[in-house]
Amino acid sequence: MYQRILLAVDGSENSLRATEEAVKIASLISECKIEVIYVADFSKSKNEILHSQDKEELEYSRRKKLAPVEEKIKSKNVSYELKILHGYPGPTIIEYVNKEKVDMVVIGSRGLNTLQEMVLGSVSHKVMKRVNCPALIVK
Amino acid sequence: MIEKIKIEWFSNVRGDILAGIVVALALIPEAIAFSIIAGVDPMVGLYASFCIAVIIAFVGGRPGMISAATGAMALLMVPLVKEHGLDYLLVATVLTGVIQVLFGIFKVAKVMKFIPRAVMIGFVNALAILIFMAQVPHFIGISNMTYVFVAVTLAFVYILPRFIKAIPAPLIAIIALTALALYANFDLRTVGDLGGITRTLPEFLIPNVPFTFETLVIVFPFSLALAIVGLLESLLTASIVDDMTDTESDKNKESRGQGIANIITGFFGGMAGCAMIGQSVINVKSGGRGRLSTLVAGLFLIFLIIVLGDLVVQIPMPVLVGIMIMVSIGTFDWSSFTYLRKAPKTDAVVMLVTVGIVVATNDLSKGVIAGVILSAIFFVAKISSLKVISKYKNNKLVFEVEGQLFFASTEDFLKSFDFSVENKNIIIDFSKARIWDDSAVGVVDKVVMKYREKDNAVTIMGLDTSSEKLLNKLAVYNNEV
Numbered sequence: 232m233y234q235r236i237l238l239a240v241d242g243s244e245n246s247l248r249a250t251e252e253a254v255k256i257a258s259l260i261s262e263c264k265i266e267v268i269y270v271a272d273f274s275k276s277k278n279e280i281l282h283s284q285d286k287e288e289l290e291y292s293r294r295k296k297l298a299p300v301e302e303k304i305k306s307k308n309v310s311y312e313l314k315i316l317h318g319y320p321g322p323t324i325i326e327y328v329n330k331e332k333v334d335m336v337v338i339g340s341r342g343l344n345t346l347q348e349m350v351l352g353s354v355s356h357k358v359m360k361r362v363n364c365p366a367l368i369v370k
Numbered sequence: 371m372i373e374k375i376k377i378e379w380f381s382n383v384r385g386d387i388l389a390g391i392v393v394a395l396a397l398i399p400e401a402i403a404f405s406i407i408a409g410v411d412p413m414v415g416l417y418a419s420f421c422i423a424v425i426i427a428f429v430g431g432r433p434g435m436i437s438a439a440t441g442a443m444a445l446l447m448v449p450l451v452k453e454h455g456l457d458y459l460l461v462a463t464v465l466t467g468v469i470q471v472l473f474g475i476f477k478v479a480k481v482m483k484f485i486p487r488a489v490m491i492g493f494v495n496a497l498a499i500l501i502f503m504a505q506v507p508h509f510i511g512i513s514n515m516t517y518v519f520v521a522v523t524l525a526f527v528y529i530l531p532r533f534i535k536a537i538p539a540p541l542i543a544i545i546a547l548t549a550l551a552l553y554a555n556f557d558l559r560t561v562g563d564l565g566g567i568t569r570t571l572p573e574f575l576i577p578n579v580p581f582t583f584e585t586l587v588i589v590f591p592f593s594l595a596l597a598i599v600g601l602l603e604s605l606l607t608a609s610i611v612d613d614m615t616d617t618e619s620d621k622n623k624e625s626r627g628q629g630i631a632n633i634i635t636g637f638f639g640g641m642a643g644c645a646m647i648g649q650s651v652i653n654v655k656s657g658g659r660g661r662l663s664t665l666v667a668g669l670f671l672i673f674l675i676i677v678l679g680d681l682v683v684q685i686p687m688p689v690l691v692g693i694m695i696m697v698s699i700g701t702f703d704w705s706s707f708t709y710l711r712k713a714p715k716t717d718a719v720v721m722l723v724t725v726g727i728v729v730a731t732n733d734l735s736k737g738v739i740a741g742v743i744l745s746a747i748f749f750v751a752k753i754s755s756l757k758v759i760s761k762y763k764n765n766k767l768v769f770e771v772e773g774q775l776f777f778a779s780t781e782d783f784l785k786s787f788d789f790s791v792e793n794k795n796i797i798i799d800f801s802k803a804r805i806w807d808d809s810a811v812g813v814v815d816k817v818v819m820k821y822r823e824k825d826n827a828v829t830i831m832g833l834d835t836s837s838e839k840l841l842n843k844l845a846v847y848n849n850e851v
Contacts, residue, residue, distance in 0.1 A: 273655055276614045277647060278705055280606070281494065284487050289613065317616045319655075 232260045233334040239268045239324045239358065242296035245339035249369040250303045253337040256367075257309045265304060265311040268327060269297055270320040321357035328362045336366045378433045382659045389658030390666025393436055393649055395541045397423075397671050398682070400649070401439045402561055403694045407504045408444040408641055409451040410459065411565035412682070415439040416675055417572040418463075418640030423668030425631040426645075431623030432608040433661045434615060436649040437631065438668075441501045441697070442599050442734055443642050450592045458589060460577040463642040465586075465593035466600065467632030473601060474626030482605050482621075488717040489741035490606060491703050492724025494647075496737055498702035499729055505691045505698075508559075515556050516688045523547060523692025538652070540693045547689045548681070561690065562683030569679035571672065572638040595735035597629075600644035602738065604628050607645035614654045648700055716748040754778035756803075758786035766795040776806035780813040787817055792824045801832030811844040818847040 238253045240246035257263045271279070271293065283289040293315060304311045316323050328336055340355040359366040397419050405415030419438035426437040451459050473479070509520050526543035534542065551558055561567075579585050608619050624645075632642050653663055675682065703709075710718045720741050728737030756773035775783055798817070805811060814830070821828045833841060 271613065273614055273651070277610050277651060278703065280610045280613055281491055281703055282487060282705065282709065285483065286609070286612070317614055 232263070233257075234260070234263055235266060235331075235333040235335075236263060237266045237268060237324075237328055237331075237333040237336045238300075239270070239320075239336065239338040239354075240297065240300050241269065241320070241339075242300065243339065243341070245341055245369065247299055247303065247339075249337050249339035249367075250300045252367060252369050254304055254307045254309055256335075256337075258307050263309070265309055266331075266333065267297070267300060267304070267311055267313045268324060269293065269313070269315050270323045271315055271317045273317070273319055276317075321354045324354070324358050325361045328358075328364065333364060335364055336362055337369065338366065339369050378661050380660070380662065382657070383662060385657035386660045386662035387666050389653050389656035390663040391670050392538055392656045393653045393658065393663070393667040394670035394674065396538045396649060396652055397436075397438055397667060398674065399540055399544060399685075399690055399693045400441075400646075400697065401671070402682070402685075403690050403697075404439045404441050404444040405641070406508075406561075406564050406690075407441065407501075408447045408459070410447075410456055410641060412561060413566070413568055414456065414459075414639065414641050415444070416567075416671070417638060418635050418643050420668050420672040420675075421572065421635040421638050421640045422631045422643045423664050423671070425634055426627055427661045427665035427668065429623075429627035429630045430661070430664070431620035431625070431627055432611055432645075433619075434650070434654060434659045434663055435604075435607055435611045435619075435624075435645050436653050436664055436667055437604065437628065437643060437645045438649065439641055439643040440600075440603065440646050441504075441701075442497050442603050443596055443644055445497075445500050445504070445732065446592065446595050446599060446734060447641060448732065450589070454588060457577040457579045458585070459641055460575075460636045460639065461579055461585065462589045462592045462596065463636030463640065464577075464633050465589055466596040466642045467629040467634075467636065469593055469597035470601060470629030470632060471626050472629075473597065474622050474624075474629060477622050479601070479605060479621035479625050482602065485602070485738070485742060486717070486720065486745045488713070488720040488745060489724050489738055490602075491706055491709060492721040492728070492741055493602065493734060493738055494606075494701055494703050495706055495721075496725045496728035496734060498698045499725065500732065500734075501694060501701065502698040503729075505694050508687050509691045512559065513557065515558060519547060519551070519556075519558060519686055519688035520692045520695070523689045524695060527693060527696045540696070543693065544685055544689055548685050551686045551689075552684060556686075558686040558688060560683060560687060561685045564687070567675065567679040567683050569676045571676070572640065574637055575639055576637070595733065596642045598738065599734045600628060600632070600642065601625055603647065604645035607647045607650050610647060611650050611654060614651070615659060648697060716745070716752070720745045720748065750778050754782070756782045756786075758783065760786075760788070763797075766797055767791060768797045768799060770799045770801075771803040773803055774806060775803055775810040775813070777809040780809050783810075783813055784816065787820075789820050789824070791821075791826060794826045796821055796826045796828045798828065798830050799832045800830065800834075800837060803832075803837075804834060805837035805840055807840075808844050811841055814841065815845050815847050822847075 236253055236257055253265055257265050338355045338358055355368045401415040401419040402412040405412045422437045447459055509516050523543050527539045530539040608624055612619050723744055724737045724741035727740045728734050753774050756779040759770045761768055818828045
């Protein structure tokens, strides 16, 4: 069964929904661990540094964003690990998944329309296409 | 040691070389444009970018960060160049370096941590506005074709990256539009109209100025401003690169490195520079992580100038203007508008004042200093609010003091007592307060004496250890009893 589930989150509403689904699956399997991945986006780095007084404050504000996700996992007593990576969200998640040989990826979808997808690019779509393992996209 | 050199230089050779080339291509238009802002020949900025990048690769504290001629520094030099000429600028550059080395030795980088973020946000916004304003004379009211070229350049640099990621869009815009302008023979001003390009390596030179005290007096204020602004932008950039690469860097070493780079650059005919936010982000995004990327950026830049120098002077000014407008849009912190609404009012005011003073004086360092002073004043005002609650308890009059008692809050403290009472048992409770300095002790003395004059018995209680120590050392009311 799935032993390592990778949950990619950004702290948004849809990543919370993805968390719920990941927890559902994980709680059915004994010794299953969820790896929660948050990617600190390259293109937001300048902005985030500028708006925080120091490194610690930035670290804290990122952790705070992920607190609801952690809460959801903890409440079902599923074991998990949280990692903050740095890069472009899509490629960074894909690289990690394929390198670390996780069993399954769970990720939320923002539900963009065609135009937004063209401009912004869909992270979940990219991830689904290019990871070498099953991917669950949560609407 | 060798292990460290290996990691910093050769752990990412392919990525570093490719990123370095991309950065060199993106640096050229900026180096030329910043020279034009400063009012010097394009070569001054190009030599500076070459020298600084190459030297910083060896002596900088943040591998993967790109330093070169920058807009922030160029803007500070304008009056010096206008009134005294290039040679004084070179002296100022060397002196800037000396000051920065001293900053590094005395660990001033640590102090920079105390610059409030409102000031830093104001700094980048003001920088963006000044870079934009510096472009205005080069495209407003020149010719219709100028407007067209600026617009087409902007379209190029914003649309192309969606489709072509490997080559920087500004470079494609430059090549395509320069070719078009030459082919169609449009009447546009070119880089060549504003200064020449020499296709040689920079040479060592001693600036041609009288080495007198007078020269120092002229140059020093500029150097100090350059040193502060250069360090500010470099340390901000270092923090951004730290975050993007999830690694640490040595800020004091970076400060010394910036200084060494500026000293040498000044002797090779280049203008003072510092780290560049935009270019460093491009470098990391393109895969640059190590010192090699910075070195390649500098070397490839001078290689291109030596090989292609004659073509560089043909670049139409409006194309350069378009690229600089993009740079200023990229520099501006667009989330400032949300910040203005959400941040505390005083922070918003500090940010606006910083921007306002810079735009009014054209001097980034003045804005930063004003911003820092203003936020210090706001801080003092905030913590100096002091409350004294009076009530009767077991027939005694009790004053509960709440807050920080120091020079700024003594007046409020004094005013909150009613001195008309006579023959009472008075208790002043300091358990929610702290006494900080001798003016605080003085005012406590004053209150106690005034009450005693009217035959009240005064007891002071609830002092914490340090407040009590201070009071015992300095207060006089104890000695009288």
